[in-house]
Amino acid sequence: MKQLANPQPITRSRRPRKRQTSLSEVLIMSAETLWSNKLRTSLTMLGVVIGISSVITITSVGQGVQKSTELQIQALGTNVMMVSAGAARTGGISQGAGSASTLTWEDAQAIAKQVPAAKAVSAFLQRGSIQVVRGNTNISTILLGTDLNYPIMKNIHPQEGLFFNQGDLDAGRPVAFLGSKVRDELFNPDEPTIGTDLRIRGKRYTVVGVAESKGTAGGQDLDDIIYIPLTNMSAQIVGNNALTGVAINGFWLEASDADQLNSAQFQVTNILRLRHGIHPSAVDDFRIINLVDIITTFSSVMGSLTLMVGAIAGISLIVGGIGIANIMLVSVMERTREIGIRKAVGATSRDILSQFLTESIVISTVGGIIGVGLGIGFAFTAATIFKFPFIVPLWSIGAGLSLSFVVGILAGGIPARNAAKLDPITALHSE
Amino acid sequence: MANMISMEGITKTYHLGELDVPVLKEVDLSIEDGEYVAIMGASGSGKSTLMNIIGCLDRSTSGLYILDGRNLTTLDDDGLADIRNQYIGFVFQQFNLLPRLTALENVMLPMIYADVPRSQRLKSATDALEKIGLGDRLKNRPSQLSGGQQQRVAIARALVNHPALVLADEPTGALDSQTSREIMNLLTELNQQGTTIALVTHDATVAAQTKRIIHMQDGVIVEAVN
Incomplete structure (x- = not known):
């Protein structure tokens, strides 16, 4: 037995101590315990990680898609509606949509004149999968015959040359204004375009201009298009199939302001019924599509969908919390002797309570932080792939973190009390 | 010498349904400061219960208990935890070290609950382990230590808050005879340095090394040998 280093009597300190061990001590103890059991800790955490990351991802994607539809509304203008040709009828029997065009350019022009709420009207006649050839290059694109109001209403600006003019429209000249994608496919970047000839459906057209890029909307590439005069489209490409005048697919109507849209819709309906001889009780042979309505509806549906899926993701958070509670209960049982030693x-009791409660809160909060990070990552990836704005609302991060904290308290409460x-x-x- | 422990008329009764089972019957006990006492008795004699009450792990049903001048009879659970932390050091038969913690961390444990700053904890725990000859085992976990070494760590832990009283419950019960002797020598040496020690044992050779032996039988002290 070796001699003890310090033979004099030990003096005792009898200072009163605080009743609560400091938070940092408890945090360190909890972190050490959790760290020494990494596999169990991370598996327990997983439930919260999945729950929080789903909530963050879903709210972010939901907000992004809503934002993207709002941007589409702004791009369209909030005072615009579309009137499209409906089903033609013979003797009151519908022949089905698209069997023959029921709207004519003359209808559109009459509306432009007679509807006081209309600021501008632009008729269009459109065909898809049109073959366009230049030299050895051969592409398929959308061909849109229209008038001079179209580029104004749709905010289409030329980056080279000009849109076709009134003379081109009146005479039905074969001139083409290209979307930027069509230009890129048919021409080398430094090649001049103006004055060049193309063959559309085998007929020769001269390029008068190229539009600035408009990007995509609703999954449709707005640059993959060629604009030609409506008159030429009707005469050369489609063939006139209306009973009277120039057949069109429909027209866009811009009301003088957003409040006038409803009255414009009412006036258009009346004038078209009058012109087409449709009496009440008969079915209209045209359709008025108020895009703002559609998008607003879509947007609100999207909003409630986000809420619903988010709530389902919230349920997975509850499951995660139950997982934590379960493991904490087991942990308390396994560590009964440890608790006895600590008490000895x-x-x-408060020290023990706060130790176990802290462990639970640390698991769930760290899980929450990881979940927020993962959720932001998923949302960013989704936004990049599906091309909608990347928005992570701050409130969703705050809600996610506080939710995980609350889950920790709830899940750890009973085990810690035990x-x-x-x-x-x-x-x-x-x- | 001043009384470290004064007990008067301590009783403990367990209630098993309708049945009252008295375990301690009017025990009077005094232990003076610096004493070295062994409590002996057969299983069921009440010695463990008395030990638990002395160690503030349990409460008496009635009677007066004064430890180092403080009346503990009326303390609540937190108060008892406080006494355990500041006045009492435990040494158990099964060592009762936390398996996940190193020797050093185990010795630091009572100081965490005494709110000793971390730097001072490290210093005091290192000192305590060096004093009992484990200065080279600070970072070892209990599973990497022999039984004797584990019991030394436990003794260091018992001493680190400078308790008024060290309570040892069969401290050599899980050790071979050679190691038992070493542990008993260590306890004897601590007592010579002024630490009051009470130990519970059924081993007469262990008890013989103490200065006073208290025999218990059926919940009463039958004989106190000086």
């Missing part, structure tokens, strides 16, 4: 050396209530003697003698 002076831990109060631990704190343990009798030290029983706990010390447990195996």
Whole structure:
């Protein structure tokens, strides 16, 4: 037996101590415990990670899609509606939509004159999958015959040359104004375009201009298009199939302001019924599509959908919380002797309670932080792939983190209370 | 010498349904400061219950208990935890170290609950382990230590808050005879340095090394040998 280094009597300190061990001590103890059991800790955390990351991803994607539809409304203008040709009828029997065009350019012009609420009207006649050839290059694109109001209403600006003019429209000249994608496919970047000839459906057209890029909207590439005069489209490409005048697919109407849109719709309906001889009780042979209505509806549906899916994701958070509660209960049972030892050396019930509660909160909050990070990552990836604005609302991060904190408290509460209530003697003698 | 422990008329009764089972019957006990006492008795004699009450792990049903001048009879659970932390050091038969913590961290544990700053905890715990000859084992976990070494760590832990009283419950019960002797020598040496020690044992050779032996039987002290 070696001589003890310090033979003089030990003097005892009898200072009163605080009743609560400091938070940083408890945090360090909890972190050490959790770290020493990495696999269990991370598996327990996983539930919260999945829950929070789903909530963040879903709210972000929902907000992004809503934002993207709002941007589409702004791009369209909030005072615009479309009137499209409906089903033609013979003797009151519908022949089905598209069997023959029921709207004519003359209808559109009459509306432009007779509807006081209309600021501008632009008729269009459109065909898809039109073959366009230049030299050895051969592409398929959309061909849109229209008038001079179209580029104004749709905010189409030339980056080279000009849109076709009134003379081109009146005479039905074969001139083409290209979308930027069509230009890129048919021409090298430095090649001049103006005055060049193309063959559209085998007929020769001269390029008068190229539009600035408009990007995509609703999954449609707005640059993959060629604009030609409506008159030429009708005469050369489609063939006139209306009973009277120039057949069109429809026309856009811009009201003088957004408030006038409803009255414009009413006036258009009346004038078209009058012109087409449709009496009440008969079915209209045209359709008025108020895009703002559609998009607003879509947007609100999207909003409630986001809420619903978010709530379902919230359920997975509850499941995660139950997972934590479960593991904490097991942990308290496994560590009964540890609790006994800690109490024997002076831990109060509050110390034990706060230790286990802290462990639970650390698991869920760290899970929450990881979940927020992952959620932002997923949302960014989705926004990049599906091309909608990347928005992470700050409130969703705040809600996610506080939710995970609350889950930790709720899940850890009962196990921690069980631990704190343990009798030290029983706990010390447990195996 | 001043009384470290004064107990008067301590009783403990367990209620098993309708049945009252008295475990301690009017025990009077005094232990003076600096004493070295062994409590002996057969299983069921009440010695463990008395030990638990002395160690503030349990409460008496009635009677007066004064430890180092403080009346503990009326303390609540937090108060008892406080006494355990500041006045009492435990040494158990099964060592009762936390398996995930190193020797050093185990010794630091009571100081965490005494709110000792971390730097001072490290210093005091290192000192305590060096004193009992484990200065080279600070970072070892209990599973990497022999039984004797684990019991030394437990003794260091018991001493680190400078308790008024060290309570040892069968401290050599899980050790071979050679290691038992070493542990008993260590306790004897601590007592010579002024630490009051009470130990519970059924081993007469262990008890013989103390200065006073208290025999218990059926919940009463039958014989106190000086």
